[in-house]
Amino acid sequence: MTKKSTKTITYIFITIAALISVFPLIWMIIAATNRSVDVIAGKLTFGTKLLENFQNLLQAQPVGRFFWNSCKYSVITTVLALAVCSLAGYAFEIFHDKAKDILFTIILTAMMIPFVALMVPLFQMFSKAKLLNSTVGFILPSISTPFLIMMFRQSARSFPKEIIEAARIDGLNELQIFTRMFIPTMKSTYAAATTITFMNAWNNYLWPKVIMSDNNAQTMPMMISNITSGYVTDYGMLMLAVFITTIPTAIVFFALQKSFAEGITGAVK
Amino acid sequence: MAGNNSKKMSLNKKQNLIGWFFLAPGVIFIACLSFYPAIKALITSFKTGVGVNMTWTGLSNYIRIFEDKIFIQSIRNCFFYLIIQVPIMLILALILASILNNPRLKFRGIYRTAIFLPCATSLVAYAIIFRTLFANDGYVNLVLVKLGILDSAYNFLTHPFSAKIVIIIALIWRWTGYNMVFYLAGLQNIEYSIYEAAKIDGASPFQIFRKITVPLLKPIILMTAIMSTNGTLQLFDESVNLTKGGPANASVTMSHYIFKKAFEGVTNFGYTSAMSFVIFIMVAILAIIQMKAGDKRD
Numbered sequence: 001m002t003k004k005s006t007k008t009i010t011y012i013f014i015t016i017a018a019l020i021s022v023f024p025l026i027w028m029i030i031a032a033t034n035r036s037v038d039v040i041a042g043k044l045t046f047g048t049k050l051l052e053n054f055q056n057l058l059q060a061q062p063v064g065r066f067f068w069n070s071c072k073y074s075v076i077t078t079v080l081a082l083a084v085c086s087l088a089g090y091a092f093e094i095f096h097d098k099a100k101d102i103l104f105t106i107i108l109t110a111m112m113i114p115f116v117a118l119m120v121p122l123f124q125m126f127s128k129a130k131l132l133n134s135t136v137g138f139i140l141p142s143i144s145t146p147f148l149i150m151m152f153r154q155s156a157r158s159f160p161k162e163i164i165e166a167a168r169i170d171g172l173n174e175l176q177i178f179t180r181m182f183i184p185t186m187k188s189t190y191a192a193a194t195t196i197t198f199m200n201a202w203n204n205y206l207w208p209k210v211i212m213s214d215n216n217a218q219t220m221p222m223m224i225s226n227i228t229s230g231y232v233t234d235y236g237m238l239m240l241a242v243f244i245t246t247i248p249t250a251i252v253f254f255a256l257q258k259s260f261a262e263g264i265t266g267a268v269k
Numbered sequence: 270m271a272g273n274n275s276k277k278m279s280l281n282k283k284q285n286l287i288g289w290f291f292l293a294p295g296v297i298f299i300a301c302l303s304f305y306p307a308i309k310a311l312i313t314s315f316k317t318g319v320g321v322n323m324t325w326t327g328l329s330n331y332i333r334i335f336e337d338k339i340f341i342q343s344i345r346n347c348f349f350y351l352i353i354q355v356p357i358m359l360i361l362a363l364i365l366a367s368i369l370n371n372p373r374l375k376f377r378g379i380y381r382t383a384i385f386l387p388c389a390t391s392l393v394a395y396a397i398i399f400r401t402l403f404a405n406d407g408y409v410n411l412v413l414v415k416l417g418i419l420d421s422a423y424n425f426l427t428h429p430f431s432a433k434i435v436i437i438i439a440l441i442w443r444w445t446g447y448n449m450v451f452y453l454a455g456l457q458n459i460e461y462s463i464y465e466a467a468k469i470d471g472a473s474p475f476q477i478f479r480k481i482t483v484p485l486l487k488p489i490i491l492m493t494a495i496m497s498t499n500g501t502l503q504l505f506d507e508s509v510n511l512t513k514g515g516p517a518n519a520s521v522t523m524s525h526y527i528f529k530k531a532f533e534g535v536t537n538f539g540y541t542s543a544m545s546f547v548i549f550i551m552v553a554i555l556a557i558i559q560m561k562a563g564d565k566r567d
Contacts (some may be wrong), residue, residue, distance in 0.1 A: 006474060013366030014368050017361075018383035021446060024398050025386060027408065031401075042411040095288025107296065110303040112552045114503050117545035118525045120538050121313070122307035127439045144298030174287045205506045206524070210532065221393035225510050228397055235401060242394045253389040257382070264454040 017238040028246075031239035036215045053236045060237065061223055062215075071248065073208075074201040077139045081197045082190060082223065084144050089152025089183055094164065103211040104153070115206060115231040123210050142201055148193055155189040155263070156182070191256045192263025198252050220245040307549075314542035323539060330543035339518050340544060343526040346433065347520075355439045359493060362445050366452035367482050372461060381453070385446040394444070396510035399439040400426065408438045429519030432512045436520055439511060440501075448493045455489040456482070491563040498555050502548055524550050 031039045034047035057063055092104050121131075122141060131137035159182060167177045183190065205221045212218050224241045227233070253260075296481075317326040334340055368374065369381050387395065403425040410422040425431040454508050469478050483490070505524040508514050512523030514529075523544070530540040 010374075014365065014374075014380055014384075017365060018380050020442070021384045023388065024402060024442065027402070028398050042408055046297050061567070075438050084294045084298065085276040088292040089398045091288045094286055095291070097285065097288075100288065100292070103292075103296065107299055110299050110307075110337055112499070112556060113303055114524070114545055114548040114552060116503070116524045116531075117310045117542065118303060118306045118503075119528070119545075119547055120531055120541060121309040122302065125306065140298075141302045144295040144302075146299065148520045149295055151362055174284065177292070199388075203506075205393050205509075206528065209528075213394065215517060221506075224397055225393050228400065228510070233401075238401070242397050245394045249391055257385075260544030261323075261450060263456060264450060 002003045023247075028243055030238050031235055032229055033238050033244045036233075036235040036237070039239070048237075049134040049236055050240070053234075053240045056234060056237045057241055061079075061224070061227065061241070063241070064221045065216065066218055066220050068115060069166065069217060070202060070245075072135060073138045073204075074198050075249040076135065077142045078194055078197045080139065081145065081148060085148035086152045086183070086186075086190070086193070089149045089154075090143070090156050090178055092149065092153045093156035094159075104149075106217045107146050107149060119206065119210050120193070125191065126211055131159065133217040136210050137215075138204075138208060139201075141207060142204070145197075147195065151263075152186075152189065155186055159185060186260035190263070191259030195252055195256045195260045199249050202249050310453070310542040310545060313538050317537065317539045319537060321534065326539065330540045333540060334544060334547060339521070340523070340526055342518055343521045343523045346521060347502050347504065349433060349491075350437060350440065350504065350522075351498060354440050355494065355497045355501060355545045356390050357437075357449060358441045358445050359497065360443070360491065361481065362448035362493075363452055363490070364478070365445070365458060366449045367478055368523060369449070369453060370456045370461075374432050385450060387443050387445075388450075389446045390443070392506040393510050395439065395443050399435060400443075403435045426512055427516045429516060432516060432520040436507055436511055439507060440504075443498070444500075448497070451489050451493055452486055455486045459485050465523070468478055487563065494559055495556050498559065499552050502552055502555075 027044075030044060030046055032053060034043055035049050035052040035137070037054075038047060040047075041109075092100055118141070126132055126137050126140075131140070163181055163185075164177055167181055172180065204219075205222060205225070208219050208222055212222065224245055227241055228237055276330050290534060305387075313323070314330055315325060315327060316323040317329060318324055363386055369384075371377075371379060374380070390398075404410075404423050405424040405426075409425070410419065413419040414422060423431070463481060472480070490501060503524050504522040505528065508520060508522040508525040509528075512520040514525050518526070527541050527544050530536070530537065530544070
């Protein structure tokens with residue numbers, strides 16, 4: 001094979017991969033602007049029915065409330081998870097000794113516990129504590145995850161010990177060293193952690209399905225799932241709903257894309 | 270000297286204590302919301318009964334699993350997804366990452382963003398997009414009929430085999446870019462000059478891929494393999510929203526079936542807990558095998 005043909009094949013391959021990756025999303029956006037019949041007919045150009053679909057959606061579902069719920073749950077989860085897990089990951093690395101290393105290994109095994117095993121006991125615990133249909137109920141199980149703790153522990157490894165020593169001599173206490181030295185230096189790790197945690201919280205479907213029986217407390221993923229359970233589906237309206245559900249994760253993804261890659265690079269070193 | 274030493278000791282002790290305070294919230298959350306309920310579920314799995322009136326039953330729940338045809342079907346389905354989807358996805362992600370790692374590739378940023386884009390979609394959202402695309406009146410059928418590949422629309426989601434294949438296609442679409450980012454990150458740690466040198470020595474792209482890229486990325490490949498295995502054995506959103514487990518449980522996953530058993534109809538938490546522990550054992554065994562296999566090739 002000549003050098004040139006290798007190059008051509010490479011470009012063809014990667015272009016096809018990129019097109020396949022993008023097509024379903026573009027199709028979704030186009031469908032959101034068309035009537036259901038046009039979507040079925042395979043219309044691939046933007047239509048003018050976006051507003052109409054939006055009005056139909058507002059009539060069919062309390063989109064505003066679900067959207068607000070999802071935002072509220074995801075933002076609070078992300079803030080708390082980052083605070084708790086970064087502090088733990090930092091401590092596991094900076095103050096590590098034998099006992100803490102063993103504890104860390106035990107914590108890691110929690111990654112293997114499937115969520116369906118926890119679902120029923122958690123449901124029973126939370127219904128006893130009157131946490132069903134509540135924000136606290138949604139966020140509690142996602143605040144501390146072994147994966148995030150591991151990620152912050154890994155990146156704390158590259159945090160220079162001299163900075164800590166110098167800060168101690170300057171009279172900063174340990175918490176100040178963490179908040180004023182560690183957090184600002186580890187921006188890209190925090191960005192990667194934000195992306196992962198926000199997306200997981202926003203996408204969470206199984207857990208809210210278990211505890212959010214009250215219609216007022218439901219989320220966007222639950223809403224779009226419910227729309228499809230009807231007999232006749234309005235594809236234009238459905239794809240608009242799917243599109244709206246995708247916007248927040250897409251924004252987080254694009255805003256933090258560059259730091260995400262950097263943060264992951266730091267974590268896999 | 271002695272005084273100085275003891276001062277240092279007490280300082281170490283103080284820092285050690287602060288360390289425990291720092292990690293306490295994270296550890297307590299995991300202990301209360303993962304380990305405690307997991308132990309509770311394990312105990313429940315040896316009990317039987319409806320609601321809170323439960324009595325000890327020994328291993329009967331675990332024996333019942335082997336007689337439950339639908340659960341066995343769901344195990345088969347998960348392994349079908351695992352064996353076909355995970356290797357295709359990881360190899361594809363590796364190839365794409367090594368292409369995108371070339372600094373001389375034109376429009377690199379655009380390609381990278383495009384391929385990573387599916388990760389920005391919510392799981393339920395992409396499941397519904399694929400459900401719509403592969404529906405009887407969906408776009409895929411429209412194109413296949415127009416191209417003359419099919420005579421009339423084929424209902425992918427109501428045939429046992431094609432329903433599973435649609436799930437696999439959807440999973441590959443959603444997760445290839447995600448794994449690619451891990452590989453690209455790993456490749457950043459490898460000097461590009463190694464590749465240049467190999468090229469000058471006359472190595473073919475395939476040789477470079479096999480002899481340089483794969484060995485150097487081994488730890489990350491291992492990590493992504495374990496994560497994907499874990500994720501595939503716990504699949505839920507796709508089964509619920511893409512195929513609804515159908516037709517007739519032909520594509521149902523273990524988590525989906527356990528959820529149905531736990532919250533729809535007459536519930537027996539003892540039996541559902543036993544089933545969920547089967548997933549735990551599978552995840553643990555596969556993780557150990559993969560780590561062992563990863564060590565061997567050193």
